[in-house]
Amino acid sequence: MASDLAFDALADPVRREILSVLAGRDECSAGELSAAISRVGRTAVSSHLRVLRTAGLITERRTGRFRMYAVDPTGPAQDVIRLLQELFQSSLDAARAAAESTPGTDRRAM
Numbered sequence: 001m002a003s004d005l006a007f008d009a010l011a012d013p014v015r016r017e018i019l020s021v022l023a024g025r026d027e028c029s030a031g032e033l034s035a036a037i038s039r040v041g042r043t044a045v046s047s048h049l050r051v052l053r054t055a056g057l058i059t060e061r062r063t064g065r066f067r068m069y070a071v072d073p074t075g076p077a078q079d080v081i082r083l084l085q086e087l088f089q090s091s092l093d094a095a096r097a098a099a100e101s102t103p104g105t106d107r108r109a110m
Contacts (some may be wrong), residue, residue: 003079009055014040015048019071022058027070060097 009015021036022028030049034042040104049069052058056075061068 003083005055006057006076006080009051009057012048012051014044015052018045018048019052019057022069022071025070027068028059029066031070033069054059 010019017037018033021033030042030045033049034040034045035081037045041047049058049060052061057072058071058075060070061070070091
């Protein structure tokens with residue numbers, strides 16, 4: 001399942017940070033990402049980009065001698081978001097049901 005690869009890729013905090021930086025920009029190079037995330041070198045950034053690309057979370061576009069990276073809006077990120085929304089909704093529904101079954105609970109706070 002594509003979302004399994006996406007979750008595996010997002011398990012690393014550096015990859016989550018790379019994805020966060022990319023989400024705030026149209027696209028950028030590995031060098032720009034390395035500069036934005038100063039604690040990680042360019043070689044490590046390139047390795048993380050490879051994992052994110054393999055998971056389908058980002059795209060790569062070659063322009064001259066540079067490779068430009070961007071978040072893939074059609075990739076499994078949408079599946080991951082949908083799954084997380086379902087999990088959060090289930091948790092919210094369970095919490096609401098537990099609160100409603102507890103005597104003396106003020107429902108207006110929900």
